[in-house]
Amino acid sequence: MTIQFNDETFRDDYSFYNSERAIKRFPFPFHEDSYMYSVNMEQHRGGPVDSVYEKRFDVDEHYVSEMKDRALVLADDPLRCQSLPHMTLAGWDLLELIMVSKSEDYPDLFELHRDGNTWRWVNKPMGIDHTFTFLDEATLPYGPMEYITRQAQGDFAVLDQRDDNLWMDAGMVTTQADWSLDFDIGMNFFEWHAPVPLAHEKGIFIRALKFLLNIQQGAPARRLNWTMTVNPLLDTSPENYHKWGIQKTTLTPENLGAKQHLRVELQTFFRLPRSNALVFPIRCYLCSFQDLMTVPKWGRRLHRVIRDLPVELATYKGFIDNRPMMLDYLSQFDDGLPTSPGIWPDLDTEPALQK
Amino acid sequence: MSKFTFPESIKSRPIYGTLAPRAGAAHLFIADAHGAEAILDVATPEMMAKGHIIYIPKGEQFEDKLRALNPASFYAGPTYSAAERRIQQTLAQAKMGLQLYLAGTEGLMGQAEAAAMQAGIPHTAIQTEHRGSTARRMQCVHCKGITEDVDTDPFVCSHCGLNLFVRDHYSRRLAAYQGVCIDAEDPGNVPAPKGIYE
Ligand code: HEM
Numbered sequence: 001m002t003i004q005f006n007d008e009t010f011r012d013d014y015s016f017y018n019s020e021r022a023i024k025r026f027p028f029p030f031h032e033d034s035y036m037y038s039v040n041m042e043q044h045r046g047g048p049v050d051s052v053y054e055k056r057f058d059v060d061e062h063y064v065s066e067m068k069d070r071a072l073v074l075a076d077d078p079l080r081c082q083s084l085p086h087m088t089l090a091g092w093d094l095l096e097l098i099m100v101s102k103s104e105d106y107p108d109l110f111e112l113h114r115d116g117n118t119w120r121w122v123n124k125p126m127g128i129d130h131t132f133t134f135l136d137e138a139t140l141p142y143g144p145m146e147y148i149t150r151q152a153q154g155d156f157a158v159l160d161q162r163d164d165n166l167w168m169d170a171g172m173v174t175t176q177a178d179w180s181l182d183f184d185i186g187m188n189f190f191e192w193h194a195p196v197p198l199a200h201e202k203g204i205f206i207r208a209l210k211f212l213l214n215i216q217q218g219a220p221a222r223r224l225n226w227t228m229t230v231n232p233l234l235d236t237s238p239e240n241y242h243k244w245g246i247q248k249t250t251l252t253p254e255n256l257g258a259k260q261h262l263r264v265e266l267q268t269f270f271r272l273p274r275s276n277a278l279v280f281p282i283r284c285y286l287c288s289f290q291d292l293m294t295v296p297k298w299g300r301r302l303h304r305v306i307r308d309l310p311v312e313l314a315t316y317k318g319f320i321d322n323r324p325m326m327l328d329y330l331s332q333f334d335d336g337l338p339t340s341p342g343i344w345p346d347l348d349t350e351p352a353l354q355k
Numbered sequence: 356m357s358k359f360t361f362p363e364s365i366k367s368r369p370i371y372g373t374l375a376p377r378a379g380a381a382h383l384f385i386a387d388a389h390g391a392e393a394i395l396d397v398a399t400p401e402m403m404a405k406g407h408i409i410y411i412p413k414g415e416q417f418e419d420k421l422r423a424l425n426p427a428s429f430y431a432g433p434t435y436s437a438a439e440r441r442i443q444q445t446l447a448q449a450k451m452g453l454q455l456y457l458a459g460t461e462g463l464m465g466q467a468e469a470a471a472m473q474a475g476i477p478h479t480a481i482q483t484e485h486r487g488s489t490a491r492r493m494q495c496v497h498c499k500g501i502t503e504d505v506d507t508d509p510f511v512c513s514h515c516g517l518n519l520f521v522r523d524h525y526s527r528r529l530a531a532y533q534g535v536c537i538d539a540e541d542p543g544n545v546p547a548p549k550g551i552y553e
Pocket of ligand 1: 037038039040041157159166168177178179180184192193194195196199204205208209212223225226227280316317
């Protein structure tokens with residue numbers, strides 16, 4: 001299908017919005033009425049038609065505006081994109097993966113013409129038509145990772161694999177859930193996950209790492225993660241927390257439905273061919289509570305999940321103070337009926353709200 | 356001075372040990388303040404014959420005792436940054452088989468370890484022992500400025516003036532803990548500072 005790209009902002013006047021299509025395909029992260037950390041990974045081999053799982057790299061109505069927001073963040077703080085010197089080859093691997101995937105999956109939007117090492121890349125939504133030499137940095141305006149991730153939604157962490165561990169040695173991070181690439185760069189899997197509560201004790205990171213180390217080329221994996229954000233702010237960075245933190249205190253019972261957003265990350269894992277690095281795209285989707293409530297199943301379930309979430313998780317995710325107000329709002333959409341298993345909206349089979 | 360036992364912490368935090376003598380082609384000791392005591396405890400005449408001590412006294416009176424160990428080379432300097440070029444060159448010129456002994460504050464050990472990693476010294480050749488002050492070297496996540504020897508939580512960033520909460524999250528590359536604005540959601544509401552381990 002052709003995509004109508006929104007003209008919208010993720011800051012200041014927050015004109016961001018989701019179309020009806022975007023709401024229906026929102027990656028609701030709860031497959032049952034409760035939530036706890038787990039090793040929730042599966043193969044990334046497509047999914048239902050038009051779902052965010054269908055393509056290797058989902059492109060949606062927010063694409064062009066998200067890329068403008070990324071450029072603003074980078075102009076303000078170039079340290080959001082860093083690559084240690086040994087990671088350049090992985091950057092080329094990533095450029096190839098994205099260009100090949102997007103041109104095959106969205107031929108009406110992207111084209112890649114390869115003649116030996118002379119590559120022509122056409123990105124129609126962003127108005128780019130560029131010929132360069134593959135593996136020759138001098139022919140690109142930025143390093144290869146920065147070049148392609150300025151044209152791809154979501155954050156990217158590029159992990160070097162050595163000593164049976166993964167090392168965060170490169171990344172493009174402008175839409176993060178409150179963590180700093182500049183601080184975490186060079187850390188291993190256990191070190192950068194150090195601040196996460198409960199999951200270390202449950203052995204989740206040991207099992208997750210084992211899974212990741214064995215990911216093979218051509219067999220990517222995926223998982224969902226989530227948090228909460230007041231206003232559709234993409235750049236919830238620790239760097240700028242002293243500026244955006246105050247927005248959390250602007251919620252009122254009246255504006256909560258519009259202002260409070262569920263923030264979901266579709267995280268995928270791809271092995272890269274030349275460098276043997278692993279790339280970890282972290283794609284952020286935002287949806288306001290009021291839009292989520294148009295799906296009766298999600299209304300019932302979100303209330304139950306947030307109500308029963310352990311204090312440690314609500315604190316870590318930064319919404320413990322606002323939880324009571326969120327529950328007052330959400331309880332209006334929970335009539336106590338059972339919900340169907342799985343994350344999909346099931347609009348045709350789930351009953352309408354009975355109150 | 357008795358040794359401080361750090362409470363259990365998160366996985367990005369380094370764990371320090373106790374220096375033990377090892378066989379090696381050369382022995383480099385980098386220490387500050389009470390770290391001198393760890394060197395005095397571990398030193399043997401054989402190690403000192405091939406030994407190089409780099410010491411930052413920070414007002415402590417151990418210099419004469421260290422000199423009396425008769426290391427092949429001895430240096431005392433006012434601050435880590437004053438000693439930094441010397442440390443970098445020593446590490447860069449190190450031969451295979453160098454043993455590195457770091458002792459004293461976390462800030463000193465962290466910076467020297469980062470310099471050693473950069474110079475390609477294998478981590479198996481590096482030992483650490485904490486002695487003396489438990490103050491932390493902190494990076495402000497907002498302005499990126501580093502404040503040395505922070506011993507209270509919260510503290511005021513010495514660069515940008517924000518009130519910062521002292522996190523346990525630690526970067527080996529920066530040799531620093533992370534400081535994050537404590538009153539972002541309630542400006543001006545800053546608890547009275549207390550000792551980090553109180
Ligand atoms: C190799 C790719 C991965 C990278 C680069 C990555 C990175 C991160 C980062 C930077 C954080 C934030 C930590 C902080 O508070 O500073 C985080 C949180 C987390 N990660 Fe990962 N991660 C990866 C893979 C995984 C996998 C495979 C799992 C599987 C269980 C996982 C589970 C989690 C969980 C549960 C959290 C806490 C999130 C929350 O409650 O909002 N991560 N990750």
